[in-house]
Amino acid sequence: MAISARSLVARRAIATENGPKNFANSWFWLAVGAALLPFGVFQTILPLAAWCAPVFLLRFSRTQRARVAVPVLALVHYLASMISLRGGLIPEDLLAFYALGGVLGVLPFVTDTVLRTRLPGWARTLVFPSTAVALDWAFGLSSLGTLGSVTYSQFGFASLTQLASVTGIWGITFLIVWLAPVTNELWEHGFDWRATYPAVIPFAAVLLLTILLGELRLAFFESTVPTVRVTALTPDRELSLGVRSATGAALASGDEEVRAAARAQYEPITADLLMRTRSEARAGAKVVSWSEAAALVLKEDEAALIGRARTLAREEGIYLSLGLVVQSRTDRHPFAENRAVMIDPSGQVVQDYFKTVHPLGEAEYFAPGPGVIATTDTPYGRIATVICFDADFPALVRQAGQARADILLVPSNDWQPVDTIHARAATYRAVENGLALVRPTGNGISIAVNHLGQTLATADYFTTPALTMVADVPTRGVATVYARLGDTFAYVCIALLALLGAAALAAGRIGRR
Template identity: 25%
Template sequence: MTRNRLAKTIPRPNQMLRIVLPAFSGSLLFLSDYPAHLWPLQLFAFLFWIGSLDSGPKKEGFRSAWLVPLGAGAILGVFYAAPLLVVTAFPWMMAIGLGIYTVFGWMVASWIAYRVNRWPGLHGAFAVGAVVALVEWIATHAIPIWGTAQSFVRVWSESPWAIQFVDITGGTGIVFVLVSAQAVVVRLLRKTLSPRRGLTSLAVMFGLITLYNAARWFEPPISHLRVAAIGWVDDDMPLGARTPSPQVVETMVIPLVRKAVDQGAALVVCPEAPFMTTTQTRDLLLEPLFMLAQQRDVALAIGYFDRTHDDNRVVLIDRKGAHPIEYRKTHRVPFIERYQAGDGTRVDWQVRGNAVGAMICQDDNFEDLASGYGRDRRSIVLVPTNDWHAVKDYHYENSRMRPIENRYGVIRAATNGISAVLSARGQVLAASDHFADGAGVVMADLPIYRSSSCFAWARYAFPICCLAFLLWMARRNHNWRNEG
């Protein structure tokens, strides 16, 4: 082989960069998630992908316009999604579909970001952030598989003090801030942006976020309510998952509820559908809980599967008996849950003067019901859930975003997962991983806040702002080119 032919077979440094850099970004995104959960890596994970978009050919052509950005997006998506889907151990059809969907989303984001990244100054940097934020928002809303649990920024619920601003922007705002800031840094490193403008823009953005976060974080509550959640894993029951419904109520539900009530809980939440019953036999099965609620003046939220109507429900029991309006699970897990879905009707329960709502499991992966309760100014939302070991951390982490976005407390009761009491700030007041801790009770004095949130009233506002900014900048850039 001649020297010239040999040279053609060896990738040039910039060609290698276009492979290595997005692969590094994808790997950092994976490491930021479970099981490693090194979430601060996202603070610089996108530097390499954005840098790869800058390393493409300068001449316009098919290779420049299509292959470079689509390749970068595909590489990032594969290195992020493939190991993540192996770890989560989804059913193979779901895993393949979700993997293709994730990679395609990153290819689209990369292709558009490659175009807007050529816009000059700060506009181009913020445009890259707007593109990724908009594509991520579409990806978590267009095909409802896991909703916002699919978003890479759910890991930021680990630091609620840093993301109080999501009660304006939703999680999409975190995407915009992360990517825009790193796009500015790339321009500073490449010296295509003046240090003064770049550093000033970063200082202003993070300064405003810090001030808002502090104002929300230190807002005083107006009262407190002692609440509890109970939970367990299947192995804790006498016959495991095959334990008959009456035995589940007698050996798991009633003893744990009594334990919570004895510790002073005014509201106790039971997990999602731990037993099955019919409309005719439900009250007889739950008679001991009716008596307990009446004798101890306590409210009990009990999940169950209604065989009569073939749906998944939660009922509130207090000293007056069962509330006539029950909540029915609306969002089912694709390919797994095949019973009748609820119609999304929200409930309005009252517990000692506090407005209370309810969702079930998969419901809190979506923003429609969650933000609806924010608009309804609920103080507390109850979330019975039933997870499995491979997904428990991902689901729990996503659940922690809902109280911050909508400014209400959350009581999460889980089988095969993590039970928790979460404040409206997203702070974990009490939590228990039942795989590690076994069956038990989590209890806390839940602070009640007066305020609602902008996000609850206008959850589409920030994505629309991102789109409007991109359209405005595209037109402005077109005019600049014509004038030039």
């Protein structure tokens, strides 16, 4: 009967919320939440908006009937996706993505509505964030990975970011979204501390402890190991202008005239990259990494290009990672290979990584790689490589953490609407796996960070014709809990949601007796 009594108290509290004044005000809170929601993900990020938007939208959900709240909130999330992306995806992906955003966005409100009245105050605050983490994790399995996670809005909140070394991004998502039900518990009880402290104290304690431990990690775990000079190169923008659109369509046909024209356009870009690589090596760089698809090369010319790079690496004594798109002569898929080829100072090829994830139409041209991250031991630490969107999949990149890599190269190629958030998202892989990360990026933001996610260097492709970013990178990483346990926190949230659902179901049955 005790469970039934608590359920009855909760239902009376909710009924009180649906008075005429609160019913009218709920539309105001909807407007506030809807205005903030687009600024929590993708573009034009306002970090505080990510915390506040769910608070006001949950207020609306709890003061409206479900048949009104659910479709309205689905529409709000649909529109928020349109605003936050606004040109970030190619047109054929937009409608499906926005619709998915509407459906997934409203599900935490649905579970909150269904379960909360049958659970005690402290327990019902866990329904909303557990659902959000479960959905965040599930969406991370899509071709866009975790790029849409609200966690990435907190770039710059360094003490909070350190939580990723333990829970991955899922713990940060949980904390951000947990604020909404806790605040609404206070709101629904007239901010009466005596009635709500069992719900408020756990949230406040976990948040404060997270920030405190994060500050301690920043203060006492800063890297003091030797560094290595790493240079990130992108192709000359003027030389690259129009090359892909002018030559890409007919290459697979095998027409010699078309392929000869493509070769003539590719050679100046490759020659420029090799020349700049040599210059950076003589300036002190020990590792040089090109951006994704920096050099386009025909399959029949691949061996010659790699041979030139091997000679350069041997003569200059550097580790050189080539970002290549190798275009085959074939009428069958795959038509090209997206690769990162690393050459050591002896001139040997020590890595040949094929990009694993090909989003937004790339899969029409490329086959996925095997998804195995190779590592190479060097005098400057153990170096691993992934390519661009691969870094949006924490479970994939975790291979580098498990292998105790010290430096992760992430050659990338972006597009302007998502260049900033994509660069920031990649930095969380460094914190999760306790390694330094260098991300040379064409058509975007190049960035280098240490294992704490602190920025070592950054450069914007659109502000210089031939982008060269130089960073002194720590040569030793650190072990992390996330590298060992992976997405365990996300699985715990999924299990917790199932347990809360079972408890609510049991409470409902007892209450009917």
